[in-house]
Amino acid sequence: MEYLILIAGLAALALIIGGIALLRPSRRKPTPPVEPAERPADILPGGTTTAPPKEDQAAPTIERAPPTPAAPPVEIEKPPPGAGRLVRLRARLARSQSGFGKTLLGLLSRDTLDDDAWDEIEDTLIGADMGVAVARQVTEDLRTKVAVLGTRTPEEVRALLKEELVKQIGGDIDRSLKTERHGNKPAVIMVVGVNGTGKTTTCGKLGRVLVGDGRTVVMGAADTFRAAAADQLETWGARVGAKVVRKEEGADPASVAFDAVKQGIDDKVDAVIVDTAGRLHTKTGLMDELGKVKRVVEKQAEVDEVLLVLDATTGQNGMQQARVFAEVVNITGIVLTKLDGTAKGGIVVQVQRELGVPVKLVGLGEGPDDLAPFEPEAFVDAILGDA
Template identity: 70%
Template sequence: MEYLILAIAIVVLAVVAAGFFLLRGRGRGRTAPPPETSAGGTAVLDDDEVATAAPPVDVPVAPAAPEIELPPPSAGRLVRLRARLSRSQNALGKSLLALLSRDALDDEAWEEIEDTLVTADVGVVPARQIVDDLRTKVKVLGSRDPVQVRAMLKEELLGQLGVDWDRTLRTEPHGNQPAVILVVGVNGTGKTTTCGKLARVIVGDGRTVLLGAADTFRAAAADQLQTWGSRVGAEVVRKAEGTDPASVAFEAVKQGIAGAVDTVIVDTAGRLHTKTGLMDELGKVKRVIEKQAQVDEVILVLDATTGQNGLRQARVFAEVVNVTGIALTKLDGTAKGGIVIAVQRELGVPVKLVGLGEGPDDLAPFDPDAFVEAILGD
C-alpha cells in the first residue's frame, strides 16, 4: 500500500512539472504588447527603453545646386568701371596735359612728351606720329588754355585708337547655327577666366551659352570652366585629360547646334608662341570646327602688363588663325594703357574686350571714348 501511494505522488509531481515547463514555453513565444502612444500618435517609451534606444541615423543630404546668377548687361560696363581704369591710367593723362600746358614748348619739351608716350607702351612709331600731329595743332591754335589742350589731346588719342573700327562682338546665332567664339592665347594671360567672364557678358545680354573645355592638357582648366558655367547655368562640354582638343571643340559645337544654343565659346590650351607643333594644333582645332559651323570670332587674350612682348606673341597667333579681336586683360594693373594703340596697330584688328579687375563682371566691351576720358580724368 505504501508503495502505491509513493508511485501516485511521483506521477503527480511529473505532471505538475510538465505543465509548468509547457506554460513557460508558451509565454516566451508571445509578442510583447505595443508601447503606449501619446495623443499625437508618438510612441511613449519607459525610462529603461529610452536609455537603450538606438541613436537616430543621419540621412545624407544631396548638396544644393548652385544658385544661377544673372550678370549685368554689357552696355555701359566700361563706364561703370571707369574709376578703376582711371586709377591706373590717370598718371599718363596728367603728364601729357601738364607738358602740353607749358608756356613754351621747345624741342626738349616735345621729346619729353614723346618719351612719356613710349613709356606708356604706345610704341615708337605711333608716339612720333602723335607728337608730330600735336605740334601742328599747337602752331595753329597759338595760345592754349587747359580746355583746348584737353580737347586737342583727346582728339589725337581717339584718332590713334580708331573710333571707326567695328568692335562688335559677334555672339548672335545665324540660321540654325550658334555663333562660335574661339579663345586663344599663351599661358598666364587669363584666357580661361576670360572665357568664363565672357559667358557672363553674353548671358547678361539675354543669350544662352555653351562652353567647350578644349584645354585638355590642364585638368584644372576644365574644372575652372565648369565652375564659371555653373554660376550662369551654361553647359560645359569636357573630356578626359589628354583628349584631342579638336574632338572636344567639335563635340561642343555639335551639342550647341543640337541644343539651339546662341553662342558656343571654345577655350583652348595656353600655347607658347615658339612651339610650332602646338600652334599647328591650334589651326587644326579651327579647321575641325569649320566642318560643321563657321568660327565667328577668334579672340586673342593678351596680358596688358607684358607690354611689347605681348606684341611678339600676337604676331605669331595672327599667322596661324585669323584673329578678329583682342581681349586685353589686367589693364587695371598697369599704367601702360598705350598698349591698346600698339597692339591694334601691330595686328590691324581692334581691341574688343578689356579686363579691369578680378571680379566676375570686370570684363567689359572696349569703348574708346570712355577709355580716353578715364586717361585724361575730369
C-alpha cells in the same frame, strides 16, 4: 544441487529487473541552461553600437548618424548687359592710367613748349607702351595743332589730346562681336592665348556678357591639358546656366570643340565659346593643334571670331606672343586683360598696329563682370580724367 538451482533463479530474476529499469523513462528534471553574463551589443544602423539594457534601467535612446545634407542648388545669376560697362568701370581704369594722362596734360599746358618739352611728351608716350613710331607721330601732330591754336586753355589742351589719342586708337573701327546665330547654326567663338593671361577666365566672363545681353551659350573646355581649366569653366557656366562640354584630361581638344559645337546646334543656342590650350612650346606644335581645332569645328559651323587674350601688364613679351598666335590662326580681335593693373594704356594702340585687328574687350579687375566691350572715347576719358 538444490542450492545451484536457487542461485541460478536469483541471477535470472536480477537480470529481468535490471532490464525493466533500463526500459522505463527517466523522471529526473533537466538541468536549466546557464544564461550568459552579457549579450553582445547590437549594431545599429549608422555604425553606432549599444548594449542591451538591464532590467532595472530604461532603454537608451538609439543614436543614428545624421543624414548627409544635399548640396544646395546653384543659384542662376542674371549678369548686367555689356553695353556701358566700360563707363561704369571708368573710375577703376582712371586710377591706373591717371599718371599717364596727367603728365601729358601738364606738359601740354606749359606756357612755353620748347624742344625739350616735346621730347618729354614723346618719352611719356613711349613709356606708356605706345611704340616709338606711334609716339613720334602723335608728338608731331600735337606740335602742329598747338602751333596753329596759339593760346591753350586747359579745356583746349584736353580736347586736343583726346582727339589725337582717339584717332590713334581708332574711334571708327568696328569692334562688335559676331555673336548672332546664322541660319540654324550658332556663332562660334574660339579663344586663344598663352596660359596665365586669363584665357579661361575670359571665356567664363565672356559667357556672362553674352547671357547678360540675352544670348544663350554653350562653352567647350578644349584646354584638355589642364583639368583645372575645365573645372573652372564649369563653375563659370553653372553660375549663369550655360552648359559646358568637357572630356577627360588629355583628350583630343578638337573632339571637345566638335562636341561643343554639336551640342550648341542641338540646343539651338546663340553662341558657342571654345577655350583652347595655351601651351607655347613650339610654333609648329601650336599651329598643328589650333589649326586642327578650327578645321574640325568648321565641319559643322563657321568660326565667327578668334579672340586672342593678352596680358596688358606683360608689355613687349605680350607683343611677341601676339605675333606668334597671329601667324598661327586668323585673329579677329584682341582681349586685353589686367588693363587696370598697368599704367601703360598705349599698348592698346601698339597691339592694334602690330596685328592689324581691333581690341574688342578689356579686362578691368577680378570681379565676374569686369570684362567690358572696348570703347575708345570712354577709355581716353578715363586716362585724361576731368579737365
